[in-house]
Amino acid sequence: MQVKALFAAALLGLLPSASQATNLMYMPFETVLSDAIRAGRLDGSVKFYLAGNGPQGTQRLLQRGVVSDLRTDGFNKSDHDSCEWVLQSNLIKLQADAKRVGANAVTNIVSFYDQHVRKDLNTYECRAGVFATRVALKGDLVRLP
Structure with a gap:
């Protein structure tokens, strides 16, 4: 019984540092967006529209600086797959x-991410x-003609 308790304590001691470890990735935005539309999500x-790729013409700003900051678990998924999944979740929220x-x-x-803005024409x-x-994404909700 003591061995199990020691093992659990050791494991819990490792969790905070392990949970903070992250792989920073820059992923293609349009690919995931197209996949989400094609899949019906x-x-x-x-x-x-990513910043710098906005539509031409007039637009009516309805709400500035809307934030969607979602997470998904990484279990049984590659980093690539979980990044795509959580972007789609953010886009679904922003659509709503x-x-x-x-x-x-x-x-x-x-x-x-953590309220630090990163602009890119192609990636998130x-x-x-x-x-x-x-x-985490931030954007403006607008009405286009």
């Missing part, structure tokens, strides 16, 4: 947020850890 009624306020696009999307930031994978 997104319905296509809301368009998504947009529809709720009457928006049909999310523009100026940036990675927003993902942190894949031992126990969780996390993607």
Whole structure:
């Protein structure tokens, strides 16, 4: 019995450091977006634009700086797969947020991990850890003509 208790204590002592370990990855945004639409996870009624890739023409800003910061567990998934999964979850949430306020696009999307902005025309930031994978996004909800 004491051996089990010692083993459990040792394991718990390792967890905080292990859970903080993350692989920083920059993943292609458009690929995951297309896959989510093709799989029916997104319905296509809301368009998504990374910062710098916004739509041309007039747009009506409905809500600025909307944040979606979601995690998924990393068990039984590769870092790549869990990063794609959690991005899709964030996009589903942003689609629901947009529809709720009457928006049909999310523009100026940036990675927003721990409130640090990272802009890129093609990729999003993902942190894949031992126990969780996390993607945080920030964008503006707009109405396009």
